[in-house]
Amino acid sequence: MPSVSKPAARRASFRWLDRSFAVAGGMAALVSFGLFAWLIRDLVRLGMPRISWEFLTAEVADAGRSGGIGPVLVSSVLILVCCLGLAIPLGTGCALWLAEYARRGSVPARLVTGGVDLLASVPSIVFGLFGMVFFGQTLRMGFSILSGGLTLACMILPMLVRTTLSALEALPADLRPAAAGLGMTRSTTIAKVLLPAALPGIVIGVTLGIGRALSETAALIFTSGYSTRWPETLSDSGRALSVHIYDLALNVANGGPMASSSALVLLALILVVNSAAVTLSERWLLKRHQTS
Amino acid sequence: MGLLALVAGGMVLLIIGYLLTNAWPAIQAGRLGGFFTDTKWQPGSQRDPRFGVVSMLTASFLVTFLAVALALPVGLACAIFHRFYAPPVLERWNRRMLELLIGVPAVVFGFWGLMVVVPLLIRLAPGTPGQSLLAGSIVLGFMILPIITLTSQAALQAVPAAQLQAAAGLGMGRARTIWCVVLPAAKGGIGTGVLLALARAIGETMAVVLVCGNIPQIPKSLFDPVRPITSTIALEMGYATASHKALLFCAGLILVLCTALLVGWISFRRADSDPGTGGA
Numbered sequence: 088m089p090s091v092s093k094p095a096a097r098r099a100s101f102r103w104l105d106r107s108f109a110v111a112g113g114m115a116a117l118v119s120f121g122l123f124a125w126l127i128r129d130l131v132r133l134g135m136p137r138i139s140w141e142f143l144t145a146e147v148a149d150a151g152r153s154g155g156i157g158p159v160l161v162s163s164v165l166i167l168v169c170c171l172g173l174a175i176p177l178g179t180g181c182a183l184w185l186a187e188y189a190r191r192g193s194v195p196a197r198l199v200t201g202g203v204d205l206l207a208s209v210p211s212i213v214f215g216l217f218g219m220v221f222f223g224q225t226l227r228m229g230f231s232i233l234s235g236g237l238t239l240a241c242m243i244l245p246m247l248v249r250t251t252l253s254a255l256e257a258l259p260a261d262l263r264p265a266a267a268g269l270g271m272t273r274s275t276t277i278a279k280v281l282l283p284a285a286l287p288g289i290v291i292g293v294t295l296g297i298g299r300a301l302s303e304t305a306a307l308i309f310t311s312g313y314s315t316r317w318p319e320t321l322s323d324s325g326r327a328l329s330v331h332i333y334d335l336a337l338n339v340a341n342g343g344p345m346a347s348s349s350a351l352v353l354l355a356l357i358l359v360v361n362s363a364a365v366t367l368s369e370r371w372l373l374k375r376h377q378t379s
Numbered sequence: 380m381g382l383l384a385l386v387a388g389g390m391v392l393l394i395i396g397y398l399l400t401n402a403w404p405a406i407q408a409g410r411l412g413g414f415f416t417d418t419k420w421q422p423g424s425q426r427d428p429r430f431g432v433v434s435m436l437t438a439s440f441l442v443t444f445l446a447v448a449l450a451l452p453v454g455l456a457c458a459i460f461h462r463f464y465a466p467p468v469l470e471r472w473n474r475r476m477l478e479l480l481i482g483v484p485a486v487v488f489g490f491w492g493l494m495v496v497v498p499l500l501i502r503l504a505p506g507t508p509g510q511s512l513l514a515g516s517i518v519l520g521f522m523i524l525p526i527i528t529l530t531s532q533a534a535l536q537a538v539p540a541a542q543l544q545a546a547a548g549l550g551m552g553r554a555r556t557i558w559c560v561v562l563p564a565a566k567g568g569i570g571t572g573v574l575l576a577l578a579r580a581i582g583e584t585m586a587v588v589l590v591c592g593n594i595p596q597i598p599k600s601l602f603d604p605v606r607p608i609t610s611t612i613a614l615e616m617g618y619a620t621a622s623h624k625a626l627l628f629c630a631g632l633i634l635v636l637c638t639a640l641l642v643g644w645i646s647f648r649r650a651d652s653d654p655g656t657g658g659a
Contacts (some may be wrong), residue, residue: 089446101552101554101555102554105552105554108554109460109466110464111454113464113465115453115460116457116460116461118457119453119457119473119524119525120529122480123476123480130487130491145486176383177383177387177583180382180383181386181388185408185571188381199384199387199388201646202387202388203388204393205394205639206390206391206394207642208638209582209635210583210634212612214394215613215616217393217397217400218400221393221397241394258520302482302485303488304584305585305609306603308616309617323510329486329585333486333585336486336589337588343494345495346490350487353484354484357484360432360482362479365478
């Protein structure tokens with residue numbers, strides 16, 4: 088009898104396992120979904136009442152307890168512009184070199200890839216330390232929007248390199264011999280054929296980079312600083328939106344309500360940027376799927 | 380082009396170089412000994428300045444591991460559910476939501492933790508400050524949950540269909556296929572996801588600085604306030620001078636070392652498992 092009952096018992100135990108996978112998994116999915124809903128609901132409940140055009144454009148008053156976030160938004164945008172101004176050429180150039188010039192698997196190529204991977208692992212607070220001494224002190228930028236933007240550029244660089252590289256590698260292999268057959272030089276091929284073809288991938292990378300840069304706080308505290316005045320030049324100190332939230336939550340008594348409104352604005356911005364990235368990449372993948 | 384690549388690839392060396400030069404005064408003065416043995420951190424004290432990083436290292440590791448311990452079971456269960464149980468529509472929307480959740484700024488998580496999780500903990504355990512090791516782990520766990528779920532799901536999806544068909548051919552049920560075939564085959568990928576999450580968690584600053592309580596001590600219970608290493612840098616860099624500053628740069632170096640080790644481990648494992656197919 089044991090030879091009969093043993094498989095039966097095992098089957099029963101796996102039926103039990105199947106059921107517990109379904110229940111536990113469903114609960115876990117529910118938890119992760121519920122968490123997102125909870126986060127959004129709380130932020131909307133705490134932050135929504137003060138959101139208005141006035142709030143988005145007015146000056147910061149009383150250390151942030153009243154007024155709006157106008158200068159903070161402007162500073163954030165300026166920091167982002169500086170960041171992309173350095174990161175896009177550097178990231179695209181590096182990816183182009185890796186994909187088109189370096190021999191795959193050669194020592195220089197592996198060193199550069201390794202360096203970029205390692206850069207991706209550096210914690211953001213360390214970027215802040217580095218930016219403070221390198222851009223702020225060595226390059227004499229002090230606490231400035233420029234210094235913050237450039238620090239962020241170093242931070243999002245690996246992301247740009249990776250997405251651009253994978254976009255270039257995913258291009259049809261016959262583009263390059265076809266361009267060579269038309270007598271195009273390598274630089275013309277890159278400028279007229281490869282870059283336009285890889286543009287969707289680059290755009291997605293940049294969009295993700297914008298999301299990452301907008302959400303960064305730790306790298307900015309010691310580089311772009313805390314000033315809440317309207318920035319006039321790039322060498323002014325300017326407070327990014329995320330730093331504003333951090334400062335209100337940690338250093339300002341009764342800063343909570345304004346912090347939650349700012350957090351809601353930041354979250355909305357990030358969600359828009361990131362859903363744009365997701366939609367773009369899905370649409371692009373679909374199109375490639377249909378044409379190939 | 381090569382120059383740009385050189386700049387991009389060499390950036391990390393520049394960063395490490397700058398950390399080292401700025402940390403050098405402390406290393407040269409032989410302060411590193413006390414750095415790792417002294418349990419007290421009182422940099423501002425005039426009479427007896429002490430720079431021991433032990434309590435903060437402990438806090439960093441505890442918060443990180445607790446966060447992973449909280450997030451891994453939930454994330455893995457969620458990934459299994461998505462891959463084998465959920466209808467495709469649900470899976471698609473939930474995956475999208477997780478992708479968006481990855482992008483939620485750490486400072487927003489931290490702020491939400493401060494406004495929601497901390498009061499909840501105070502209600503659960505009256506008499507405690509609320510801002511604690513546990514609060515930090517919960518918020519950090521929430522933050523890395525999408526990373527673990529998505530990487531585990533990718534690992535489950537990477538199991539070759541032939542293995543699933545073979546299991547079906549042997550008459551194995553769904554649960555048995557998952558338990559005996561899929562999970563062993565996907566073990567490597569799941570492990571990589573956990574390492575990624577660890578690297579992200581240990582370097583995280585904003586989420587922990589707002590909810591951990593920021594008292595440098597070795598915690599005796601889950602409800603004790605702690606101060607991880609990243610918070611210390613963020614809180615003290617603004618006013619630190621001389622040797623205090625150099626020691627904060629040392630702390631930064633330790634962080635880079637930790638994440639670099641984790642990333643090195645990940646690429647080592649990838650290189651290891653690449654030649655074989657399926658990883659089983």
